[in-house]
Amino acid sequence: MMISGHLLLTTFLTITGLLLILALAQLYHAFRFSKPTHMTIVTSGIFIAGIVAILFSAVILFHGVHWSGTFEVQTPAIQFGPQ
Amino acid sequence: MPITAPPAFAGQQPNEKTLMIMHRHWLVFLRTLANFVLLGLVPGAIVVFLILTYHWSLASGSFSFTLLSMAAVIYYLFWWILLYGFWLDYSLDMFVITDQRVIDIEQTGLFDRTTAELDLSRVQDVTSEVKGFFPTMFHYGNVYIQTAGEKERFIFEQVPNPDQVVKTILSLTNLVEKKQTPALNPVPKQNPPVKS
Numbered sequence: 001m002m003i004s005g006h007l008l009l010t011t012f013l014t015i016t017g018l019l020l021i022l023a024l025a026q027l028y029h030a031f032r033f034s035k036p037t038h039m040t041i042v043t044s045g046i047f048i049a050g051i052v053a054i055l056f057s058a059v060i061l062f063h064g065v066h067w068s069g070t071f072e073v074q075t076p077a078i079q080f081g082p083q
Numbered sequence: 084m085p086i087t088a089p090p091a092f093a094g095q096q097p098n099e100k101t102l103m104i105m106h107r108h109w110l111v112f113l114r115t116l117a118n119f120v121l122l123g124l125v126p127g128a129i130v131v132f133l134i135l136t137y138h139w140s141l142a143s144g145s146f147s148f149t150l151l152s153m154a155a156v157i158y159y160l161f162w163w164i165l166l167y168g169f170w171l172d173y174s175l176d177m178f179v180i181t182d183q184r185v186i187d188i189e190q191t192g193l194f195d196r197t198t199a200e201l202d203l204s205r206v207q208d209v210t211s212e213v214k215g216f217f218p219t220m221f222h223y224g225n226v227y228i229q230t231a232g233e234k235e236r237f238i239f240e241q242v243p244n245p246d247q248v249v250k251t252i253l254s255l256t257n258l259v260e261k262k263q264t265p266a267l268n269p270v271p272k273q274n275p276p277v278k279s
Contacts, residue, residue, distance in 0.1 A: 003146075012153045019160050026167055029193055033175050040174070047167045054160050061152040071146040 005067035016055075023051055094198070096183070103180040103251060107241040108223035112173045119166045126155055168193065178226075178239040180251060182258075185228060187237055203259045205231040209252045211245035228252065 027044055034040050095101060130151075175190035185206070187199045206228055213224035224245040228237035242248055 008149065008153070012157070015157055016160065019157070019164055023164050023167070025193060026164065026171060030171055030175075033190070033196065043167075043170060043174075047163070050163045051160065054156060054163060058152070058156040061156070062149070065149050071149065 002070040005065070005069050005071060008071065009067045016058075020051070023047070094186070095181070099184075100182040101179065102182060102255070103178075103248070105178045105180075105239065105242045105248070107173060107176060108218075108221060108243050110217060110221050110223065111241050112170065115169050115173075116166075119162070119169070123159070123162055126158055178242060180248070180255070182255065185237060185252065187239065199237065201228065201230050201237055203252075203256050204263060206252065206256045207231055209249045209256075211249045213245060226252075 027047070030040055030044055171193075172190050175188070175196070177188045179186040179188070182203075184203055185201050187197075187201075189197045189199075191197060208229035210227045210229075211224055212227065213219055213222070218224045218241075223241055223243045226239040226242060226245045226248050228239070229235065230237060239245070239248065
């Protein structure tokens, strides 16, 4: 079975996008209901930095992936043993 | 107990003086944080176990590697957002004592916030409870306020030094009661001047 790289990437970006919308909603909530204290700003900054770090690691992990091609899905999808 | 004046909270009246703003004890969030740290180690532990036990190897660019990388990114992104959500829930829960009322603000979800207020004149009874090993060692617990209002019982959950909170509320209710019952404190009559 072959799976399109574009389909895989689109699925991943959709899920990631939804999670980022949730993150933005949380940030809005933090500044909406709390006084903009020093603690709120610091924790929000840490939160944003964490998201950036995770997304950056995704860019590094997907560096050698050719999304324009197709993936051959073997059964099981995760193969054990040397490849 | 000295009464301090911390920064104002949202909804404070113009002539209202804020005396205490409390959050749950920091240890409560620390225990949640410890659980999240364990959850964060799970994917890495699974991969290490598979590599060591079943000699699992991944070729960069292969479907297996791509799929697992995607799963890991989505897992950690969700994990991080969930952790921040728990932090928000902890930090936005607050208990406020002013010279006029007590306020319980509870954040029960991202889009669910409840604010309950109680006038000090309607406080009937205040008790504190410290239960368990960690609450006893770190001096935090619950404060129960029996009311004459619609909500019969206010609960300040897991606040630091609950006995001090009880003393503060009781002293404030006594002050309010004295202000409202001037007949119990009559002004002493002055003797008329003696005519010579």
